[in-house]
Amino acid sequence: MLAMCVQAQVVATDDYESPYTTPNGSAGDISYGYNGGSGFGALTYVSGTAGGVFAVNNASTGGRQLDGNQSLGEFSGGNSQVAGRTLNSPLSIGNFSFDARWDISNTNNAFTGLNIDTALGSGLGANELLSFGLTSTNGNGSFLITDSTGTHSVSVGTDNELRGGSFHFSINFNTTSGAYTLTITDNSNGQTGTESGSLDSTGTGVGAFKLGNLDTDSGTQNLIVDNTVFSAVPEPSSLALLGGSSILIAFFFLRRRKA
Numbered sequence: 001m002l003a004m005c006v007q008a009q010v011v012a013t014d015d016y017e018s019p020y021t022t023p024n025g026s027a028g029d030i031s032y033g034y035n036g037g038s039g040f041g042a043l044t045y046v047s048g049t050a051g052g053v054f055a056v057n058n059a060s061t062g063g064r065q066l067d068g069n070q071s072l073g074e075f076s077g078g079n080s081q082v083a084g085r086t087l088n089s090p091l092s093i094g095n096f097s098f099d100a101r102w103d104i105s106n107t108n109n110a111f112t113g114l115n116i117d118t119a120l121g122s123g124l125g126a127n128e129l130l131s132f133g134l135t136s137t138n139g140n141g142s143f144l145i146t147d148s149t150g151t152h153s154v155s156v157g158t159d160n161e162l163r164g165g166s167f168h169f170s171i172n173f174n175t176t177s178g179a180y181t182l183t184i185t186d187n188s189n190g191q192t193g194t195e196s197g198s199l200d201s202t203g204t205g206v207g208a209f210k211l212g213n214l215d216t217d218s219g220t221q222n223l224i225v226d227n228t229v230f231s232a233v234p235e236p237s238s239l240a241l242l243g244g245s246s247i248l249i250a251f252f253f254l255r256r257r258k259a
Contacts, residue, residue, distance in 0.1 A: 030054055031053060053075075084209060087207055091173075091175075113144075120210065143184060147197045173199065179199070
């Protein structure tokens with residue numbers, strides 16, 4: 001008896017751990033131009049003033065990294081900051097997953113979060129397909145998702161305070177049909193929230209992701225991200241071909257056994 005097993009293939013991944021080489025040659029530091037992991041382009045400045053990116057670790061934040069020795073951090077510096085990374089191989093159908101923590105005040109009606117895009121562009125909303133994060137207008141008890149039909153609030157189980165927690169995001173997307181399904185999991189208690197809908201556009205694959213920290217409140221305002229992974233999923237037509245091939249192989253195998 002033959003069985004067909006189709007698995008997603010990782011095409012880009014980074015856990016933001018040492019060792020790696022940064023533009024200034026300092027291990028354990030993350031700055032623009034950082035190019036750790038595999039399958040991604042370098043960490044790129046997109047827009048904003050006063051803020052920046054850095055390595056979140058025991059020394060810099062007193063242990064606010066999401067796991068391991070360190071995570072990627074983005075601070076607003078009382079203004080705003082948008083950074084991003086391209087994919088070496090854009091995806092039409094796939095999955096994007098990551099872990100994130102919002103160490104922000106979230107009081108000034110500005111968005112802080114991530115999105116997936118067809119390309120980096122010149123700002124957070126440029127070339128956007130889907131975004132997910134926090135705003136004060138939506139409150140601290142649910143995430144704000146923006147897609148082709150507008151904004152949606154997604155609660156995570158009974159959680160009523162999302163700031164400071166560790167959350168895992170998993171987004172299945174199909175830029176051919178325009179469909180997506182987002183699942184958010186609280187890493188501390190396993191509770192989940194989901195949203196499905198339509199991407200902002202179709203026909204062009206996911207070619208980048210961006211982090212936007214627009215929280216202009218004074219003090220420490222950090223968006224922390226880790227374990228960014230893009231995986232390719234075979235298109236339905238490819239699965240159909242594989243399925244047809246498996247049936248033919250099974251037919252000839254059984255026929256040969258009977259002969």
